[in-house]
Amino acid sequence: xxxxxxxxxxxxxxxxxxxxxxxxxxxxxxxxxxxxxxxxxxxxxxxxxxxxxxxxxxxxxxxxxxxxxxxxxxxxxxxxxxxxxxxxxxxxxxxxxxxxxxxxxxxxxxxxxxxxxxxxxxxxxxxxxxxxxxxxxxxxxxxxxxxxxxxxxxxxxxxxxxxxxxxxxxxxxxxxxxxxxxxxxxxxxxxxxxxxxxxxxxxxxxxxxxxxxxxxxxxxxxxxxxxxxxxxxxx
Amino acid sequence: xxxxxxxxxxxxxxxxxxxxxxxxxxxxxxxxxxxxxxxxxxxxxxxxxxxxxxxxxxxxxxxxxxxxxxxxxxxxxxxxxxxxxxxxxxxxxxxxxxxxxxxxxxxxxxxxxxxxxxxxxxxxxxxxxxxxxxxxxxxxxxxxxxxxxxxxxxxxxxxxxxxxxxxxxxxxxxxxxxxxxxxxxxxxxxxxxxxxxxxxxxxxxxxxxxxxxxxxxxxxxxxxxxxxxxxxxxx
Numbered sequence: 001x002x003x004x005x006x007x008x009x010x011x012x013x014x015x016x017x018x019x020x021x022x023x024x025x026x027x028x029x030x031x032x033x034x035x036x037x038x039x040x041x042x043x044x045x046x047x048x049x050x051x052x053x054x055x056x057x058x059x060x061x062x063x064x065x066x067x068x069x070x071x072x073x074x075x076x077x078x079x080x081x082x083x084x085x086x087x088x089x090x091x092x093x094x095x096x097x098x099x100x101x102x103x104x105x106x107x108x109x110x111x112x113x114x115x116x117x118x119x120x121x122x123x124x125x126x127x128x129x130x131x132x133x134x135x136x137x138x139x140x141x142x143x144x145x146x147x148x149x150x151x152x153x154x155x156x157x158x159x160x161x162x163x164x165x166x167x168x169x170x171x172x173x174x175x176x177x178x179x180x181x182x183x184x185x186x187x188x189x190x191x192x193x194x195x196x197x198x199x200x201x202x203x204x205x206x207x208x209x210x211x212x213x214x215x216x217x218x219x220x221x222x223x224x225x226x227x228x229x230x231x232x233x234x235x
Numbered sequence: 236x237x238x239x240x241x242x243x244x245x246x247x248x249x250x251x252x253x254x255x256x257x258x259x260x261x262x263x264x265x266x267x268x269x270x271x272x273x274x275x276x277x278x279x280x281x282x283x284x285x286x287x288x289x290x291x292x293x294x295x296x297x298x299x300x301x302x303x304x305x306x307x308x309x310x311x312x313x314x315x316x317x318x319x320x321x322x323x324x325x326x327x328x329x330x331x332x333x334x335x336x337x338x339x340x341x342x343x344x345x346x347x348x349x350x351x352x353x354x355x356x357x358x359x360x361x362x363x364x365x366x367x368x369x370x371x372x373x374x375x376x377x378x379x380x381x382x383x384x385x386x387x388x389x390x391x392x393x394x395x396x397x398x399x400x401x402x403x404x405x406x407x408x409x410x411x412x413x414x415x416x417x418x419x420x421x422x423x424x425x426x427x428x429x430x431x432x433x434x435x436x437x438x439x440x441x442x443x444x445x446x447x448x449x450x451x452x453x454x455x456x457x458x459x460x461x462x463x464x465x466x467x468x469x470x
Contacts, residue, residue, distance in 0.1 A: 002455045072453045095460055138454035182417055216467070218307045219373035220237045225330055225463045232451070232464035 001026050003139040004041045004051060005132060006065065017041075017051070019061045027053075027061060041065050042141035044132075071141040074102040075235050076187035078163055082109040082194035083148075084223045086119035090130050091224050096144060097134025099231050103145050105163075108152045109202055111194040117150060152202065160209040164189040169211035172230055173203055174220060177213040184234050192226055236261050238374040239276045239286060240367060241300065252276075252286070254296045262288075262296060276300050277376035279367075306376040309337040310470050311422035313398055317344040317429035318383075319458045321354035325365050327459050331379060332369025334466050338380050340398075343387045344437055346429040352385060387437065395444040399424040404446035407465055408438055409455060412448040419469050427461055 004027070010017040019027070027033040033053055041051040041063070049067035056062075083106045084092055096104050108117075120126055131143050149155040168188040170180065174197060191198075191211050198206070203213055216229060239262070245252040254262070262268040268288055276286040276298070284302035291297075318341045319327055331339050343352075355361060366378050384390040402422040407415065409432060426433075426446050433441070438448055451464060 094457075098454060098456055098460060099464075100454060137457060140454065219333060219335060219375065221333055221463075222329075222372060224459075225333060228456075228460045228463040229334075229467035232468045 001136045002040065003048065003136050004039050005044055005136050005141065006041055007044050015064055015066060017063050017065055019063070020059065024061050027056065040139065042071065043067055044141055045143065046141060048139065048141060072100065072139065074100045074142065075231060077101055077234070078103040078105065078189045080105045080107050080189070080191040081223070082107055082192065083112045083116050085116055086121045088223055089119070089121050092227060093127060093130035094134035094137065095224055095227055097131040098138035099228060100140065101144050101231070105147045105149055107149045107155060109194045110199045111196040122148065153205065156205045156209050164210040171198065171203060171206045171211045171213045172216060172226060173198060173213040174215055175213065177215045180214040180216050180230060180233055182233055188234055190230060190234070192223065192230065236371045237275065238283065238371050239274050240279055240371050240376065241276055242279050250299055250301060252298050252300055254298070255294065259296050262291065275374065277306065278302055279376055280378065281376060283374065283376060307335060307374065309335045309377065310466060312336055312469070313338040313340065313424045315340045315342050315424070315426040317342055317427065318347045318351050320351055321356045323458055324356050327462060328362060328365035329369035329372065330459055330462055332366040333373035334463060335375065336379055340382045340384055342384045342390060344429045345434045346431040357383065388440065391440045391444050399445040406433065406438060406441045406446045406448045407451060407461060408433060408448040409450055410448065412450045415449040415451050415465060415468055417468050423469055425465060425469070427458065427465065
């Protein structure tokens with residue numbers, strides 16, 4: 001937690017917050033914060049600044065906060081991800097938020113196991129929890145939007161073309177394709193497949209929607225590693 | 236497991252292997268392999284090829300194997316990593332092996348908690364286990380070498396200059412530094428700090444050994460994410 005992320009419900013006055021629970025525990029046990037210290041704070045969806053700890057005990061912490069700087073810029077990208085297995089999903093959500101992806105679409109694919117769609121980690125509150133951890137890690141305040149698309153074809157045929165219009169459309173896919181481009185100056189729409197990859201029909205449909213296959217070498221990477229590697233290469 | 240990684244002890248004849256334990260379980264339960272199928276195989280430290288399943292039951296699997304292609308090239312890099320916390324260490328070892336880093340040095344830093352050096356995950360067998368998982372993921376056969384350097388100063392003063400000689404020396408460090416370069420054509424020596432970063436003295440000492448600070452934007456990334464992002468950007 002490199003940023004103490006505040007929400008409207010934390011405020012007891014315009015410049016005062018009262019914290020309990022996870023954030024208090026983290027302040028006490030990991031950062032070993034004491035009264036008088038200053039911490040970086042951010043207001044969810046808004047500015048960042050600093051907070052001075054006025055008092056802190058086992059029950060709660062009270063901070064005087066002031067906001068004076070904008071959150072870091074997001075990447076100009078929409079990321080489509082074949083729904084990963086639940087354990088991986090949680091880490092990927094953190095990575096996506098930490099790296100500054102503003103829009104994430106979790107998409108079905110033939111190689112996504114049906115049971116993955118049943119996980120409680122897809123509940124809105126569970127998704128939000130992981131995104132918040134990513135924002136706290138990277139020092140950002142703005143939640144990415146996450147959309148679930150349980151049906152591949154209607155999404156790719158009906159909604160993806162508009163989403164990808166005016167952007168560089170890319171599908172990460174192993175094989176005899178051009179290497180993933182570097183240091184783009186334009187926005188992108190990037191699709192990353194499931195373990196085992198997209199099937200040829202899916203690559204074809206993504207291509208019809210404007211997304212062209214690119215490869216990242218012969219090595220097969222875990223989804224989480226592929227996400228950070230591709231984003232770091234593109235921007 | 237995208238590659239069935241074989242060791243000399245698995246062989247019962249020049250072209251026959253017998254598998255039990257983890258790899259058998261994975262073949263049966265995850266890949267649901269049946270007799271007659273062909274799988275990608277690799278010989279640890281040597282070539283890759285294919286294996287045909289001759290028989291397979293709850294006890295063991297017998298495969299006829301042939302090797303005909305080299306493993307993928309490694310990255311021309313030596314990675315120095317401030318020792319991460321044990322849970323992160325395991326994943327980082329997998330990432331390092333999967334991405335093709337040939338040499339890893341786990342290094343002390345003021346911000347590395349002393350207890351991290353006590354973890355059983357630093358036992359050679361435990362390190363090897365995670366590296367193997369990374370090789371199986373990425374389809375590689377060659378184990379990276381991993382060196383533990385519990386004392387920062389003697390390593391950086393006495394051994395690092397020779398290690399970094401003739402390479403582009405870089406320290407990933409947040410701050411007002413040049414951005415991390417892209418698409419290097421020369422080999423590199425890259426140092427990535429602990430949670431909380433290197434202290435100024437450490438950055439200075441790394442600089443004396445030929446490693447210059449570069450930054451990857453304002454976002455603070457987890458070690459594992461920083462490793463894959465920096466490697467993908469450099470090569």
